[in-house]
Amino acid sequence: MAKKTKKRKEIKRKLLHKYRLVILNESTFEEKISFKLSRLNVFVTGTLCIIALIGFTTLLIAFTPLREYIPGYSSTKLKRQATVLTYKTDSLVRRLNYTNRYLDNIRKVLRGDIENNEVSRDSLFGKFKLDPSTVDLTPIKQDSLLRAEVALEDKYNLFEQNTTNTDFILFPPISGIISQEYDANAKHYAVDVVAPKDSPVKAIANGMVIFAEWTADTGYVIIIEHKDGLLSIYKHNGSLNKKQGEVVRAGEVIASVGNTGELTTGPHLHFEIWNNGAPVNPTDFIDFK
Template identity: 80%
Template sequence: MEKKGKKRKEIKRKLLHKYRLVILNESTFEEKISFKLSRLNVFITGTLFIIVLIGLTTLLIAFTPLREYIPGYSSTRLKKQATELTYKTDSLVNVLSYTNRYLENIRMVLRGDFENNEMNRDSLFEQFKIDPSTIDLSPIREDSLLRAQVALEDKYNLFQRNVSSGNLVLFSPVSGVVSQEYDAQKKHFAVDIVAEKDAPVKAVANGTVIFSEWTIGTGYVIIMEHEEGLLSVYKHNGSLNKEQGEIVRAGEVIASVGNTGELTTGPHLHFELWNNGSPVNPSDYIDFN
């Protein structure tokens, strides 16, 4: 016990023993500054200095732009840019996917090829079709008056007869005789209209020309995009009056009837309608008579 007590007293004496730190002038040995220190004071001062240094370094890293120069530390600006680039990449992927589907639809229109493996729309119509025998179809007085008024207006209408699809009104592209009707089973997704050579071909509705070029099989072809996902296609033209990207109004001349392409059988217009990538019967939308 006495030895332990002596050791403790010795350690205490060493820690508290005073030392004098003197700074002298090297030439004159004049005393400039002197400090009285102990080992305990030096230890406490050094510990406090290290703690303060760590605290300042932490504040520097957390609240100043200098933290960006520390290896492995990512800045807030870079994180924000990375997040924005991620969102932009996702958006571009969606736009690219939509564009690819759109271009594939255009290729199908040019090839005249269509395979509907997803669903049969005719079967859906049959499923929800109403039996006319269960409905009273006898006209009322107001209906008869309306029919007479419409017939009178059509009689003196200066424009060709048209059929409306939703809010979109379609006009006949050319005056002539229908030589071949729409036949999906034979993959003839069009109506062929025989007309005089060089007769004007008109736009069926307001829209934008998205294709206006020569093709081997169908000669001069022009395709227009309209509202509600509708595409109108005019093939075997003798010449084209509009270029890709032009905005065209309904009834404006866009081409002339011709006999171009390897698949033609004489001067006529091969006219197609595509709704959201699927061919539809133009006769359901336009009266060609």
């Protein structure tokens, strides 16, 4: 027991034993600074310094941009930027796919080519058109009551307006004699209208010019995009009055009749109408006389 007590006193004496740290001038041996230290003070001071250094380093990394240089660490800003870039990339991909499909349609219009397996809207209507003779058109009681109710409401409707949609009225691009009719079986998706050379060619409706260039087969060609997926194409022109990107109004002069291109036999206008990627007969909508 006495040995243990003596050993403890010896350890305590060593820890609390004072040492003097003196800083001297090397030339004159003049004492500049002196410190009284003990082993316990040195241990405690060193431990506190290490803890303070660790805390300062942690704060420096956590609240400064230095944390972004730590492998495996991703800041909130970087995550937000990555998310935004992902959305932009996805939007660009969708836009690119839409543009490619749109350009494919324009390319088909210029070539006048349709794949065999492509089905037009008119063919679908013809296929699923019902025969009125097979349908029982005898009005039922509920139908008669509804008709009477609607008629009564219309009779006393003071705010009735004309709901006829005139936006789909198409103006004739030119007046003349049709030399070749629309023939889908022969892949002639247009009407050829004979007219004097340099006669003005007009836009059939409001729209924007999306193509106005020279082609070897059909000469000067101008294509106008209208609303609701409608395209009007004018080929074999003698000259063009509009450029790509210009907005035109219905009835505005956009070109002149010519005889340009390898596939022409005289001054005339080769005119096509495409609706949502499928050709339609222009004479169903326009009177060229």
